[in-house]
Amino acid sequence: MDITEVAKVSGLPASTLRFYEEKGLIQSIGRNGLRRLFNANVIERLTLISLGRNAGFSLDEIGDMFRSEGPDINRTLLLAKADELDSKIKELTAMRDGLRHAAACNAPNHFECPKFLRLLRVAGKNRVRQGNKLKESKAKHT
Structure with missing residues (x-):
């Protein structure tokens, strides 16, 4: 999916997606011309980021829960x-x-x-x- 498609599906502006990529929350897999390309599973990750933000987690706290093999949820932090x-x-x-x-x-x-x-x-x-x-x-x- 290119960044325009991800923005449309997620409801997030492309600038937010670029910011999330800079923070290491999501990763593009390449480019098509000037447009970043993402795996389809980026939508799941963006949904998890949104859920975390709505629950009051900072982007840094959310980023600490992401690993390359999938989310590593800090249960103590969730309970707090x-x-x-x-x-x-x-x-x-x-x-x-x-x-x-x-x-x-x-x-x-x-x-x-x-x-x-x-x-x-x-x-x-x-x-x-x-x-x-x-x-x-x-x-x-x-």
Whole structure:
């Protein structure tokens, strides 16, 4: 398959495919003129990359799971990511419930509503946690 076909089937722009190739996530098998050529199994690999990205894995984490003979899934990392998703689901569920309550709350001022104030505390904790994660990520890459 040439890069245009892969882009069409995968829904990814050719620039993303070239970037993934530069990062070693996919490999072309040659060229037809200026166009890169790929094995048909590149679609499976792109699907796995997409799944990993949707689950919150970085491209480097995904790349570490690829071997020439096939994926080598890091089960410990999968379990850790599943735990992160469980935590995020819990936070989002609490936020959704708080927003619904705030929309229907009869308090004259939302700052007088205990449930709304709990929502604010949760949002504040998430902002602090995200700031800490960003700092950790920057420190890791320097």
